[in-house]
Structures are given as C-alpha cells and as structure tokens.
Amino acid sequence: MLPAHPGDQPDRPGHAGLAELEAREISAWFGERQVLDRVSLTMPAGGITALIGPSGCGKSTFLRILNRMHELVPSAQLAGEVLLDGVDLYDPEFRLTAARRAIGMVFQKPNPFPAMSIQENVLAGLKLTGTRAGRAEKDELVESCLTRAGLWTEVRDRLDAPGGGLSGGQQQRLCIARSLAIRPRVLLMDEPCSALDPTSTRVIEETMLDLAREVTIVIVTHNMQQAARVSDTCAFFLASHGTPGVIVEHGDTYAMFNAPQDQRTNDYVNGRFG
Numbered sequence: 362m363l364p365a366h367p368g369d370q371p372d373r374p375g376h377a378g379l380a381e382l383e384a385r386e387i388s389a390w391f392g393e394r395q396v397l398d399r400v401s402l403t404m405p406a407g408g409i410t411a412l413i414g415p416s417g418c419g420k421s422t423f424l425r426i427l428n429r430m431h432e433l434v435p436s437a438q439l440a441g442e443v444l445l446d447g448v449d450l451y452d453p454e455f456r457l458t459a460a461r462r463a464i465g466m467v468f469q470k471p472n473p474f475p476a477m478s479i480q481e482n483v484l485a486g487l488k489l490t491g492t493r494a495g496r497a498e499k500d501e502l503v504e505s506c507l508t509r510a511g512l513w514t515e516v517r518d519r520l521d522a523p524g525g526g527l528s529g530g531q532q533q534r535l536c537i538a539r540s541l542a543i544r545p546r547v548l549l550m551d552e553p554c555s556a557l558d559p560t561s562t563r564v565i566e567e568t569m570l571d572l573a574r575e576v577t578i579v580i581v582t583h584n585m586q587q588a589a590r591v592s593d594t595c596a597f598f599l600a601s602h603g604t605p606g607v608i609v610e611h612g613d614t615y616a617m618f619n620a621p622q623d624q625r626t627n628d629y630v631n632g633r634f635g
C-alpha cells in the first residue's frame with residue numbers, strides 16, 4: 362500500500378509542506394537519442410538547488426522530468442524514479458494533476474495570460490486543478506501570492522488591469538504568483554531571469570530567497586553569479602562529445618565554486634568553457 366501521495370494533500374498550513382525531491386538514475390531519450398544517462402540528485406527540502414552546465418547537456422530536460430512534462434513530447438522516453446518525499450511521481454497511482462499541483466514550473470520567458478487581469482492570472486491555476494474557492498478566499502489568495510512573489514505593492518491598485526501590460530520583470534513575478542496559488546511543494550524555474558534586466562533579476566532572486574522558506578526550489582541557470590548568490594546546493598551537468606548528459610559533480614554551492622573536486626567543474630565555474 363502506498364503512503365498518501367504528497368501532491369494530494371489538501372490545503373496545508375504554509376510551512377508544513379517542505380518537501381524533498383530525489384531523482385534516481387534518470388535516463389532520457391528523444392527518439393533514439395539518449396540525452397541523460399543515469400542522473401541521480403537529491404534536492405533538499407526548503408533549499409535552492411541550481412542546475413548548471415553548458416548548453417545542450419540536458420538541464421531543462423531533467424527539470425521537465427521532475428514534474429512530468431517530458432512525457433508530453435511524443436518521441437520522449439525516460440527511465441528512473443522521481444521521489445517527492447519518498448513517493449514516486451511516476452507511480453501510476455500518482456495522478457498527473459497531483460504531480461503538477463505539487464511541483465510548479467516557471468519558464469524562461471514570462472508567460473502570463475496577456476488578456477487576463479492580474480488577479481485572474483494569479484487564480485488561473487485553481488481552474489486547471491479544479492480547486493474551488495469563495496470570493497473572500499480568492500481575494501486573500503491573490504494578495505498573499507502577489508506579496509510572496511514580491512509584486513503586491515506594485516499592482517495592488519490595478520488588479521483588474523491586463524497581465525500583459527506589466528513589465529517583463531513584473532510579468533515573471535506574476536507567473537511566480539500564479540504558480541504559488543496552487544500551493545506547490547516544489548517550484549522549478551528554468552532560467553527565470555534570462556529575459557530580464559539586472560534590476561528585475563535582483564528582485565526575482567530576492568523573491569526566490571524568501572520563498573525558499575516555504576517551497577523547495579530547483580533552478581536552471583547559465584548565470585554563475587546567480588547560482589552562487591541564490592543556491593545552497595548545485596549540480597554540474599555535462600554532455601561531452603555527443604554523449605548523454607551526466608552530473609559531473611554536485612554538492613554545497615560554496616564548495617563547488619571555491620574548491621571543486623573535478624577539473625571540469627573548476628573550468629566551467631571559472632568561465633573557461635560553456
């Protein structure tokens with residue numbers, strides 16, 4: 362008998378749901394082509410884990426596997442396990458909606474629904490997950506998610522304005538607020554600042570550091586300073602000479618940046634390739 366699925370837990374009080382995510386021996390293919398080879402990584406509860414590595418080494422694929430988005434690509438296959446607090450996300454009993462609810466995703470390019478109002482954007486995920494809420498509860502949720510995403514003071518007077526009218530950095534924080542509204546236990550972020558200016562990047566980074574107290578975060582980033590600034594643990598992916606991506610080294614971010622064990626990590630974090 363499986364334990365209760367973490368993704369199925371109803372409304373938990375804010376901080377009670379810190380979850381560990383563990384990938385075990387993940388391999389991935391697109392058609393015949395293998396792009397990840399037996400990648401294992403523990404992403405600690407309430408921490409920020411950064412996935413770094415040169416372009417094409419499989420970071421985004423790995424991230425998408427963590428919330429079952431990889432299976433949406435028709436030619437895609439995978440092997441291995443993803444455990445959310447010990448429960449396999451790919452177990453047939455773990456519903457896809459529960460997986461998405463438990464593990465949210467913020468993409469590289471801010472993707473709010475442009476014609477929907479700011480508050481409708483925040484609440485959009487409730488419809489998708491079939492969650493019911495009354496008016497007062499919705500108002501409270503909109504305020505709390507926008508506050509936690511660091512956007513409330515900037516938009517509190519125009520909640521009915523279209524989400525598409527916000528700046529890029531504000532739109533990205535709106536997307537973070539939208540993800541938070543379904544109370545995820547893990548938030549995946551795929552290069553969330555790559556389309557943003559340095560000021561907006563800073564604001565998102567501060568938001569991430571605040572959020573890490575209540576949600577486990579995994580971020581893909583090409584920005585080494587960003588990985589060093591925000592993450593507690595770090596994993597260096599590499600796919601050399603057409604071989605599938607592997608994790609060369611992972612561990613405490615400070616150690617990875619200051620005393621890496623592998624010469625290739627040392628070269629990468631010091632900008633000598635990639």
Ligand SMILES: Nc1ncnc2c1ncn2[C@@H]1O[C@H](COP(=O)(O)OP(=O)(O)OP(=O)(O)O)[C@@H](O)[C@H]1O
Nearest residue numbers: 391396414415416417418419420421422423434581
């Ligand atoms: N939908 C897809 N169909 C076929 N191949 C794909 C698909 N998505 C990714 N790939 C291939 O899988 C490999 C890993 O890609 P992935 O996007 O995971 O790498 P990445 O490390 O995130 O790269 P980047 O840093 O450039 O975003 C690449 O060789 C890529 O071409």
